[in-house]
Amino acid sequence: MKVLVPIKRVVDYNVKVRPLNDESGVDLSNVKMSINPFCEIAVEEAVRLKEAGIASEIIAVTIGTQASQEQLRTALALGADRAVLIEVTENVEPLGIAKLLSKLCDQEKPELIILGKQAIDGDNNQTGQMLAALLGCSQATFASELKINDGVATVTREIDGGLQTITVNLPAVVTTDLRLNEPRYASLPNIMKAKKKELSVIDASSLGVDYASRLTTIKVELPPSRAAGVKVESVAELVNKLKNEAKVI
Amino acid sequence: MKVLVIAEHDNLSIKASTLNTVAAATSLGLPVDVMVLGSSCMNVANEAATISGISEVILVDDESMKNALAEEVVNNIFEVAKGYNHIFLPATTFGKNVMPRLSALLDVQPLSDIIEVIDSNTFKRPIYAGSCIATVKTEQPTIVATVRTTAFDPVKIGVSTVPITTIDSKNAMGISNFVSEELAKSDRPELTAADIIISGGRGMQSGDNFSLLEGIADKLGAAVGASRAAVDSGFVPNDYQVGQTGKIVAPNLYIAVGISGAIQHLAGMKDSKVIVAINKDEDAPIFQVADYGLVADLFTALPEFEALL
Numbered sequence: 001m002k003v004l005v006p007i008k009r010v011v012d013y014n015v016k017v018r019p020l021n022d023e024s025g026v027d028l029s030n031v032k033m034s035i036n037p038f039c040e041i042a043v044e045e046a047v048r049l050k051e052a053g054i055a056s057e058i059i060a061v062t063i064g065t066q067a068s069q070e071q072l073r074t075a076l077a078l079g080a081d082r083a084v085l086i087e088v089t090e091n092v093e094p095l096g097i098a099k100l101l102s103k104l105c106d107q108e109k110p111e112l113i114i115l116g117k118q119a120i121d122g123d124n125n126q127t128g129q130m131l132a133a134l135l136g137c138s139q140a141t142f143a144s145e146l147k148i149n150d151g152v153a154t155v156t157r158e159i160d161g162g163l164q165t166i167t168v169n170l171p172a173v174v175t176t177d178l179r180l181n182e183p184r185y186a187s188l189p190n191i192m193k194a195k196k197k198e199l200s201v202i203d204a205s206s207l208g209v210d211y212a213s214r215l216t217t218i219k220v221e222l223p224p225s226r227a228a229g230v231k232v233e234s235v236a237e238l239v240n241k242l243k244n245e246a247k248v249i
Numbered sequence: 250m251k252v253l254v255i256a257e258h259d260n261l262s263i264k265a266s267t268l269n270t271v272a273a274a275t276s277l278g279l280p281v282d283v284m285v286l287g288s289s290c291m292n293v294a295n296e297a298a299t300i301s302g303i304s305e306v307i308l309v310d311d312e313s314m315k316n317a318l319a320e321e322v323v324n325n326i327f328e329v330a331k332g333y334n335h336i337f338l339p340a341t342t343f344g345k346n347v348m349p350r351l352s353a354l355l356d357v358q359p360l361s362d363i364i365e366v367i368d369s370n371t372f373k374r375p376i377y378a379g380s381c382i383a384t385v386k387t388e389q390p391t392i393v394a395t396v397r398t399t400a401f402d403p404v405k406i407g408v409s410t411v412p413i414t415t416i417d418s419k420n421a422m423g424i425s426n427f428v429s430e431e432l433a434k435s436d437r438p439e440l441t442a443a444d445i446i447i448s449g450g451r452g453m454q455s456g457d458n459f460s461l462l463e464g465i466a467d468k469l470g471a472a473v474g475a476s477r478a479a480v481d482s483g484f485v486p487n488d489y490q491v492g493q494t495g496k497i498v499a500p501n502l503y504i505a506v507g508i509s510g511a512i513q514h515l516a517g518m519k520d521s522k523v524i525v526a527i528n529k530d531e532d533a534p535i536f537q538v539a540d541y542g543l544v545a546d547l548f549t550a551l552p553e554f555e556a557l558l
Binding site for chain 2: 128214
């Protein structure tokens with residue numbers, strides 16, 4: 001079974017981003033970039049499927065600039081077999097990403113597509129569901145457990161009220177939640193090996209889809225800040241303040 | 250120009266998230282219809298028909314809608330959606346699962362998690378775990394969005410009644426199947442609807458120690474939540490999680506106990522009216538957003554707190 005793992009290069013989760021002074025966007029100069037944490041979980045899950053003898057080949061793919069090769073190499077070091085960069089020069093929105101990925105799926109015909117439920121930059125949580133729609137296949141979002149058996153994936157999903165288990169016919173799109181697995185660290189030999197693995201580059205414009213932006217960001221600003229609070233000295237003072245000052249209990 | 254809201258429900262009653270979503274929809278100043286997709290859910294449709302400010306309820310009642318599988322639900326919304334300029338869903342796991350699938354079929358780039366309606370095609374939404382707020386405009390003829398429920402006060406329900414139009418369901422796609430659900434059962438209020446929330450983090454040290462929070466929660470009529478660290482450590486189930494990837498809450502009082510205050514957790518609770526932090530590390534970032542901070546060992550502070558209530 002061929003598994004496709006779309007990944008994204010994002011600002012590292014430890015970085016606290018700020019708007020640019022002119023509020024035209026987010027200040028991304030000199031910030032550390034990493035593979036999106038949910039994407040890392042997706043790669044790990046694919047590697048585990050391969051180790052279990054279920055997946056035969058893992059293809060990592062991203063849509064981005066040449067700089068995104070760094071994150072593809074990370075995926076290769078974690079255990080992906082080869083990588084594809086769909087090269088663009090501009091920012092592509094989730095709908096455009098899903099269209100480009102669906103074209104790649106037409107070529108590669110993966111039976112399973114595993115990707116992160118959301119990227120921690122735009123926090124959109126859209127691409128996986130959109131890709132499933134464009135492929136006309138089933139979707140299992142927010143997965144915390146995945147089992148594959150006879151052309152069917154059994155997926156436990158993290159939903160607001162608790163956990164839901166569904167089965168989806170393959171091919172299917174699965175999006176990962178935090179507790180699906182704990183990704184491994186790439187070992188030094190695997191990082192070295194990853195440098196020799198195949199990484200092909202496709203020009204996005206050659207795929208024949210419209211991925212132009214549909215949204216315009218007018219402004220990016222800081223959220224309203226909270227006024228500084230006070231430190232209380234004791235539990236008694238805290239309860240007193242909550243009762244008589246804040247009047248919330 | 251009219252607006253379609255997809256109702257969230259459990260086939261028995263409307264979920265509160267629907268009322269927040271209708272609030273965002275009515276703020277556009279356009280007629281709002283509510284679509285109910287479910288199985289044996291006439292009660293839900295009748296209840297939806299009493300939501301304040303709407304024009305019509307559209308009902309699809311079929312066995313295939315029972316578990317709100319995205320493939321089946323979207324298949325039934327798609328044709329209806331074409332008659333609307335705006336389609337809003339709550340930004341809950343239900344809405345997040347369904348909305349992008351619908352959008353892609355409509356060839357629309359949607360907006361996730363809107364927190365403010367500026368005008369009929371301009372909205373505000375948080376990005377980077379709420380570190381920044383983006384104002385986003387679109388000229389697309391159809392606008393699809395999920396609505397952050399805490400950002401809009403719910404509309405009233407049970408005031409008057411609007412007509413219900415029942416439409417036939419599509420043939421089931423049958424490419425996905427419901428197996429089972431493990432829903433948390435609790436006598437306490439739901440996290441997203443609670444007036445008061447008391448949450449524990451890694452500092453709680455074990456799941457058993459959450460009983461210290463539960464005692465206080467029961468006295469205050471509060472819900473119990475947790476940080477990702479506490480959920481990942483297996484102290485409590487995933488549905489307790491408050492944060493960027495968990496639930497977004499904004500109660501009147503949020504009490505964070507043994508929670509350091511990572512940006513990902515703050516993203517889920519910093520719009521709470523009053524925030525209390527109890528932590529033994531006086532440098533914990535949670536104190537920067539807390540209205541009242543208590544530097545103390547939670548194992549002595551919590552029993553004392555409960556005794557004083």
